[in-house]
Amino acid sequence: MTAHLYFDPIRLPPECDTLRAEVRAFLADEIAAGTFDPHQPGDGDAYNRGFSRRVGAKGWIGMTWPKRYGGHERSQLERYVVTEEFRVANAPSHLHFVADRQSGPILLKYAPEHIKNDILPRICRGELCFSIGMSEPGSGSDLFAAKTKAGKTAGGWRINGSKIWTTSAQIADYMLALFRTSPPTRENRRHGLTQFLVDMKAPGIKVNPIYQMTGKPGFNEVVFDDAFVPDDHVMGEIDGAWKQAISELAYERSGPERFLDTFYVLLELIRALGPEPDLRGAEGLGRLVAQLHTLRRMSVSVAGMLQVGKEPVVEGSIVKDLGTVWEQKLPGRVRDLAAFLEPEIMNRATLEDQLAFATTIAPKLTIQGGTTEILRGIIARGLGLR
Amino acid sequence: MADDGKRIVTETAARILADLADPQTINKSTDGAWKDPLWHALSDAGLPLAWIPERLGGSGASLAEGFAILGVAGRFALAVPLAETLCAGWLLARAGIEAPATPMTLAPARPYDRISVDADGRLSGRAIGVPFARDSQHIAMLADRGRAHLIALVETRDCRLSESRNLAGDAANVVTFERVKPLRIAPAPNGFDLTSLLLMASTVRSVETAGALEAILSLSVAYANERVAFERPIGKFQAVQQNLARLAGEVAAALAVAGSAADTIAQADAFDEAVFLEAASAKIRTAEAAAEGSAIAHQVFGAIGFTQEHVLHRFTLRMLSWRDDFGSESYWAAELGKRVACRGADEFWPLVASR
Numbered sequence: 001m002t003a004h005l006y007f008d009p010i011r012l013p014p015e016c017d018t019l020r021a022e023v024r025a026f027l028a029d030e031i032a033a034g035t036f037d038p039h040q041p042g043d044g045d046a047y048n049r050g051f052s053r054r055v056g057a058k059g060w061i062g063m064t065w066p067k068r069y070g071g072h073e074r075s076q077l078e079r080y081v082v083t084e085e086f087r088v089a090n091a092p093s094h095l096h097f098v099a100d101r102q103s104g105p106i107l108l109k110y111a112p113e114h115i116k117n118d119i120l121p122r123i124c125r126g127e128l129c130f131s132i133g134m135s136e137p138g139s140g141s142d143l144f145a146a147k148t149k150a151g152k153t154a155g156g157w158r159i160n161g162s163k164i165w166t167t168s169a170q171i172a173d174y175m176l177a178l179f180r181t182s183p184p185t186r187e188n189r190r191h192g193l194t195q196f197l198v199d200m201k202a203p204g205i206k207v208n209p210i211y212q213m214t215g216k217p218g219f220n221e222v223v224f225d226d227a228f229v230p231d232d233h234v235m236g237e238i239d240g241a242w243k244q245a246i247s248e249l250a251y252e253r254s255g256p257e258r259f260l261d262t263f264y265v266l267l268e269l270i271r272a273l274g275p276e277p278d279l280r281g282a283e284g285l286g287r288l289v290a291q292l293h294t295l296r297r298m299s300v301s302v303a304g305m306l307q308v309g310k311e312p313v314v315e316g317s318i319v320k321d322l323g324t325v326w327e328q329k330l331p332g333r334v335r336d337l338a339a340f341l342e343p344e345i346m347n348r349a350t351l352e353d354q355l356a357f358a359t360t361i362a363p364k365l366t367i368q369g370g371t372t373e374i375l376r377g378i379i380a381r382g383l384g385l386r
Numbered sequence: 387m388a389d390d391g392k393r394i395v396t397e398t399a400a401r402i403l404a405d406l407a408d409p410q411t412i413n414k415s416t417d418g419a420w421k422d423p424l425w426h427a428l429s430d431a432g433l434p435l436a437w438i439p440e441r442l443g444g445s446g447a448s449l450a451e452g453f454a455i456l457g458v459a460g461r462f463a464l465a466v467p468l469a470e471t472l473c474a475g476w477l478l479a480r481a482g483i484e485a486p487a488t489p490m491t492l493a494p495a496r497p498y499d500r501i502s503v504d505a506d507g508r509l510s511g512r513a514i515g516v517p518f519a520r521d522s523q524h525i526a527m528l529a530d531r532g533r534a535h536l537i538a539l540v541e542t543r544d545c546r547l548s549e550s551r552n553l554a555g556d557a558a559n560v561v562t563f564e565r566v567k568p569l570r571i572a573p574a575p576n577g578f579d580l581t582s583l584l585l586m587a588s589t590v591r592s593v594e595t596a597g598a599l600e601a602i603l604s605l606s607v608a609y610a611n612e613r614v615a616f617e618r619p620i621g622k623f624q625a626v627q628q629n630l631a632r633l634a635g636e637v638a639a640a641l642a643v644a645g646s647a648a649d650t651i652a653q654a655d656a657f658d659e660a661v662f663l664e665a666a667s668a669k670i671r672t673a674e675a676a677a678e679g680s681a682i683a684h685q686v687f688g689a690i691g692f693t694q695e696h697v698l699h700r701f702t703l704r705m706l707s708w709r710d711d712f713g714s715e716s717y718w719a720a721e722l723g724k725r726v727a728c729r730g731a732d733e734f735w736p737l738v739a740s741r
Binding site: 009270271275281282284285287291292293296373382385386 | 600603607610611621622624626627628630631632634635637638639641642643645646648649650663664666667668670671674715716718719720721722723724726727728730731734735738739741
């Protein structure tokens with residue numbers, strides 16, 4: 001019954017050490033050249049085309065994909081190293097990250113050959129940005145209530161309706177979206193949705209920015225007004241997207257980005273505490289370190305499962321649940337532990353800036369990519385309760 | 387094959403404990419009559435002396451095999467000094483001391499206790515909360531002479547013992563050494579100190595705690611699927627499902643971090659920075675999981691889980707007690723925090739990523 005809960009102590013193989021050194025050197029050069037500031041996670045251009053191209057040139061996008069599509073046939077564990085080093089450095093990887101993490105693997109699985117040949121090498125070169133069209137004004141966590149319609153027409157489909165909270169849509173080249181191709185059936189309310197590849201430059205697609213509580217644009221409303229999608233852009237089974245959606249979640253939910261999104265405040269706390277912290281600071285810091293170490297060991301273990309071809313959906317959900325709750329609470333813990341520090345500490349201004357930023361983004365961490373409640377529902381199903 | 391060895395000892399331990407240490411049966415027993423047959427069966431299988439090489443009278447199992455045995459022991463909330471005897475034997479073997487084939491325990495069991503060796507080789511000092519001291523015949527210990535560390539074996543009857551027990555009712559005694567003459571004493575290996583001993587014993591507790599958490603998750607899920615309220619099994623209610631999913635998260639975290647620490651110690655040549663991070667983190671995180679997890683399991687069971695008759699407390703109270711053994715989570719957190727702060731911010735991520 002607890003078969004889902006074994007996280008083998010996977011260790012990163014020696015080739016990962018070499019790779020890690022290369023990644024750190026690359027990022028240090030980029031920082032020195034002024035591409036981004038690792039201490040200011042909220043500043044700068046998160047969508048940096050030049051940077052993404054240089055990452056692609058290093059071979060760090062599509063790392064695990066077949067070479068014939070521009071990939072590099074490296075392991076999930078090597079990809080893990082690149083992902084975590086980029087996160088910890090606050091490198092601007094928004095442009096290519098979603099395509100690398102989940103859109104590419106979907107195309108690899110479901111796209112016809114000519115589309116794979118066209119798109120995957122461009123993703124690997126860091127040229128393409130993908131967005132994910134799931135939520136709608138009337139359906140968020142209840143994914144299979146989506147209403148935006150794909151109606152059959154000669155040679156393809158006409159799309160009408162809208163998607164919302166769509167990250168990167170303002171800049172994306174493509175969207176992988178779920179559209180309704182049939183009504184749900186009495187037996188299966190998840191029936192009737194189909195996954196499509198949408199060219200965002202197609203006529204009839206309008207992107208309206210939505211400002212977040214951080215004061216910055218982050219997500220969008222995407223309106224489809226009779227937009228045309230050709231037949232060969234159907235990804236997988238018509239009406240059967242529900243069968244495909246689940247296995248993608250393991251990729252989306254278990255990575256280091258699910259607990260490192262506010263990591264910088266922990267680093268800044270260590271700087272602020274100095275080499276000889278008081279007992280309260282030391283004890284508080286030690287607990288956070290133990291919790292972080294645990295999350296990382298779990299997350300690396302899931303990467304190991306993916307590497308051997310497993311679909312660790314429940315394990316991935318557990319990592320995301322624990323990881324996002326932790327990274328959401330982290331700014332509050334750091335604030336507590338910094339409360340009695342001398343105002344003269346060297347990095348007070350940086351710490352305060354970072355806490356302000358982390359505190360304002362914290363609420364979204366347990367919502368995006370599957371809410372805490374949905375994740376716990378999946379875990380409960382894995383336990384045999386549903 | 388290493389995995390075969392682990393599988394065989396795991397199955398052996400599970401079979402013996404299922405036969406002779408069933409928590410339900412033990413919970414009903416009032417006279418402790420189950421203890422002797424259980425200990426004999428464990429001894430016949432060579433489990434208590436698993437971590438002692440054959441040349442020193444043990445069964446020479448690997449560290450990984452021993453940790454596998456302890457994971458099973460945790461799943462049964464075992465109330466005999468199997469973990470303590472394993473650890474004591476391991477400590478004696480560090481100094482090449484042959485182990486007696488008796489139930490043993492080890493001291494110190496708390497980070498601030500010290501036992502000193504006098505000029506004439508006798509032992510003096512006090513150790514608090516020594517698990518199962520009252521049930522042991524011998525105590526293995528780490529003692530100091532000046533800056534030198536020595537490993538010693540004494541007879542329990544030569545020491546003064548308090549009557550104290552832990553939350554679960556297991557003996558956890560204050561052991562006072564008043565110029566006790568050891569049976570054997572020998573120098574500890576270079577670099578081996580009290581921190582090394584506490585890291586090892588803490589990892590033992592972490593592995594046992596993860597096992598006990600697995601057990602309470604199984605019990606809680608089974609109960610939630612059986613118990614009917616408001617005309618359906620309580621496991622069908624989202625509020626209960628969400629709690630059990632949180633419990634599963636705590637179990638998974640405990641299994642992952644304890645398994646990682648045990649693996650690290652099994653592969654390590656010395657008690658270095660990697661062992662410190664892994665073992666201290668495991669003790670901290672499993673102790674947190676014990677508290678969170680126990681609260682959730684009790685909430686699922688309601689009043690029946692709060693009765694003496696029900697087995698749940700055998701697991702929850704033992705886990706909560708284990709938090710105090712060999713350094714509490716607060717102690718290890720402070721020590722870990724000091725080390726991380728001393729290394730500095732720039733060296734923090736490289737440390738985390740090195741594991």
